[in-house]
Amino acid sequence: MAHMAMKDTISNKLQEAFTPESLQVVDESHLHEGHAGHRAGGETHFRAYIVSAAFKGKSRIDRHRMINSALAAELAGSVHALAINAQAPGEG
Template identity: 80%
Template sequence: MSTRDDIINKLHEAFLPESLEVHDESHLHEGHAGHRPGGETHFRVYIVSRAFEGKSRIERHRMINAALAQELADRVHALAIHAQAPGERPR
């Protein structure tokens, strides 16, 4: 299973999102720190979940980082997070 698939599965389990997109942006970071041949090192996540209602941006990021702790420790060098509660406008 790919790192992207692992991220998707863990975020689905943890947050039951209304919408979720996970983009592998590793190709944009070739030659930079943390990049490995084959990619799967730099990701961008767009997630909408009721779990984020009433939570600050920092709290949302901490929740996602905790859910993906294993991936962040082993395989993922960078993770950009866009987390919203349903009905919120994108920031």
């Protein structure tokens, strides 16, 4: 099986779980060189910007829990940190 970049894995899982209106996953690993959890080759620190109707009426904490749950395997594995910007349509 071909190696899929972690960024793509995260994007695909969030797409499947939340069918977002908009989704952007950014690899910020290069910003964390020399910090805990950083590895050569990156793919350790990510930021997700996601807008989905699934978040309507949910608190910030609930939204983060939903995303962390969808990405449980990645967060337990090689992903050291995931910053989340989650909104429902029309927010912001």
